[in-house]
Amino acid sequence: MKKIALVGAAGNVGRKIVEIINERDSFPDVSITPIGSMRSQGEKIHIKGHDLAVVHIDTIDFSHYDLAIFAAGSKAAQDYVPKATQAGCPVVDCSSFYRMDPKVPLVVPPVNLKDVERYTEKKIISSANCIASPITTVLAPLHQIAPIDRVVLSTYQSVSGAGKDAMNELMHQTKAFYTTMPYQRKVFPKDIAFNVLPMIDVVHPNGNTGEETKIALEIKKVLDRNISIAVQSVRVPVFISHCVSVFVEFSGAITPDQAKDALRLSPHVTVIDDMKNYYSALDAAGEDQVFVSRLRYDPSVENGLIFWTASDNLRRGAALDAVEIAEHLLTKYL
Ligand SMILES: NC(=O)c1ccc[n+]([C@@H]2O[C@H](COP(=O)([O-])OP(=O)(O)OC[C@H]3O[C@@H](n4cnc5c(N)ncnc54)[C@H](OP(=O)(O)O)[C@@H]3O)[C@@H](O)[C@H]2O)c1
Numbered sequence: 001m002k003k004i005a006l007v008g009a010a011g012n013v014g015r016k017i018v019e020i021i022n023e024r025d026s027f028p029d030v031s032i033t034p035i036g037s038m039r040s041q042g043e044k045i046h047i048k049g050h051d052l053a054v055v056h057i058d059t060i061d062f063s064h065y066d067l068a069i070f071a072a073g074s075k076a077a078q079d080y081v082p083k084a085t086q087a088g089c090p091v092v093d094c095s096s097f098y099r100m101d102p103k104v105p106l107v108v109p110p111v112n113l114k115d116v117e118r119y120t121e122k123k124i125i126s127s128a129n130c131i132a133s134p135i136t137t138v139l140a141p142l143h144q145i146a147p148i149d150r151v152v153l154s155t156y157q158s159v160s161g162a163g164k165d166a167m168n169e170l171m172h173q174t175k176a177f178y179t180t181m182p183y184q185r186k187v188f189p190k191d192i193a194f195n196v197l198p199m200i201d202v203v204h205p206n207g208n209t210g211e212e213t214k215i216a217l218e219i220k221k222v223l224d225r226n227i228s229i230a231v232q233s234v235r236v237p238v239f240i241s242h243c244v245s246v247f248v249e250f251s252g253a254i255t256p257d258q259a260k261d262a263l264r265l266s267p268h269v270t271v272i273d274d275m276k277n278y279y280s281a282l283d284a285a286g287e288d289q290v291f292v293s294r295l296r297y298d299p300s301v302e303n304g305l306i307f308w309t310a311s312d313n314l315r316r317g318a319a320l321d322a323v324e325i326a327e328h329l330l331t332k333y334l
Contacts, residue, residue, distance in 0.1 A: 002030045002330055005065040005089070007080065008072030009034030010043050010054050012164045013094055016319035017071060018047050024323065028330045035060055036072075062087035066334050069322050070094060073163075085123040090334070092125050092325050094318060096214055099126040099221070106221050109324035110137045110268040116328050125325055129211075130242055130317030131155050131233070132218035134290040137316065138269055138309055139223055139248070141262040146254040146303070150228040152247040153215065157200060158238040158281060159192060161313050166192075170237055188235070197235040209233060241281035242313040250303040256295050259305055263292055268316075271295065284310035288320055 008014040014034070021027050034045040036054040044051040057076070062068060062084040070077050070084075070093045077097040084091050098104040103122045105115040119125045128136065131153070139148060159166040166187045173193035176183035190197055201210035208216075208231070216229040263269045272279060272293040279291035290311040298304030311317065 002028060002066040002334065003064065004030050004032045004326070005035055005060060005062060005068040005084070006032050007035045007057060007068060007070045007076065008094075009045050010036050010040035011071055012160050012167070012314055013071035013318045013322070015045070016314045017069060017322055018045055020315070020319055020323045022046075022048060024327075027323065027327050030330070033060070033065070037076075062089040065089045067092070067326060067330060069326055071319070071322065081124060088123075090119055090123045090125075090329065092127065092322050092329070094127050094322050096126075096129065098122075098124050099128065099214070100217060101126075106218060107321070107325050108133045108136045108222050109321055109328070110266065111140045111222055113324065113328055116325060117333070119329060119333070125329070127321040127325060128218045128222060128317060129214050130161050130311075130313035131157065131211075131215045131231075131244060132222070133317035133321055134242070134309060134311035135215075135244060135246065136219050136222045137266070137290050138246070138263065138292060138307075139219070141266050141269070142248065142250075142254070142259055142305075143223060143227075145258060145262045146250040146252055148224070148227050148248055149251050150249040151219070151230075153229070153231045154245040155215075155231065155233045156236045156238070156243040156245075156281070157211075157233060158236065158240050158242055158313060160240050161242060162187060162200075162235070167239055170239065174237075192235065192237050194237060196237075198232065200233040200235050238281045240285040240312060240314060241310055242317075243281055243284075244309045246307050246309060247298055248305050248307075249298075249301050250305075253303055254305065256297060256305060259307075260295055278308060279310040281310055284312050286315075287312055288315055290316055 034054045040054045043054045068084045074095040074097040077095040105118040159170045169187045211233045212231040270289040278293040295307040298306045
């Protein structure tokens with residue numbers, strides 16, 4: 001039986017990885033060690049019928065593992081991924097730290113799962129950001145039938161995208177609002193309850209944030225470097241699911257029906273035809289699909305479409321991607 005080290009097992013994405021492995025029949029039979037920092041050490045995680053205690057990362061000898069999945073953030077990835085790979089243990093990393101490294105394949109499973117084979121270069125595979133992954137999943141089938149020139153994205157990102165502390169902040173701030181109790185902000189720079197924050201991550205000198213830059217660069221790396229991409233990222237007071245308003249300009253003509261037909265061929269996308277209906281953030285929560293609705297012509301350009309996507313950010317673009325990559329790696333290469 002193969003052994004997996006799951007770093008960040010008690011976090012949002014780590015817990016979802018366990019949940020998906022528990023429910024997924026196609027995943028190979030493995031033993032999983034839940035790993036964390038001091039904070040979650042000893043916490044119990046239910047894995048394949050057993051309650052396993054989270055182990056401190058500094059006690060782990062990665063040479064005893066066949067694969068490590070890191071869902072622990074960039075700092076932990078920077079500090080510990082090299083320890084794993086130097087011990088001969090390949091790593092699937094959910095953080096942004098290695099994503100733009102030319103020697104690290106950036107894999108969005110519905111689009112370029114075959115790139116997993118390049119894991120040998122650095123023993124690291126990165127999974128993409130929780131906007132870049134669902135958007136690439138939707139753009140790839142469209143790009144095949146009509147090459148895309150330009151994409152404009154306005155995101156509506158839930159608090160779970162910022163980790164479990166951010167979810168707690170929304171919950172406690174909302175409670176404090178109703179009970180008029182004081183609440184000290186810890187995660188977001190302004191109140192997130194009953195508010196909308198048009199800035200995620202640090203701001204770069206060109207005015208774009210780290211999040212906006214990541215999204216554009218990752219879509220280009222996975223799909224096509226020649227596509228022009230502009231992004232406005234917004235945090236909204238929703239617990240789970242990211243939604244995106246998508247404007248796509250193509251190099252030639254494409255009708256909404258042709259686009260819907262192409263999207264329907266993807267097993268990872270669900271399209272709604274009824275123009276009076278749509279998918280909300282809550283509709284997508286708990287689902288593996290990327291949901292597309294309100295697909296129509298963009299009247300402001302010659303060959304343009306507008307649509308709305310909703311996807312569960314803890315699944316597509318996080319845990320589901322990591323599990324699919326790990327499954328492919330384990331069954332084909334390890
Ligand atoms: N949430 C999303 O939608 C999403 C989407 C795509 C990618 N990601 C990426 O996935 C990663 C995890 O995100 P998340 O939302 O799950 O965050 P989270 O809820 O804050 O969980 C982070 C986990 O990492 C562990 N951790 C942090 N530093 C560690 C260290 N030095 N050593 C060992 N464990 C450490 C934490 O353990 P302790 O509690 O013990 O500190 C915690 O269990 C991040 O890189 C994030 O960018 C997240």
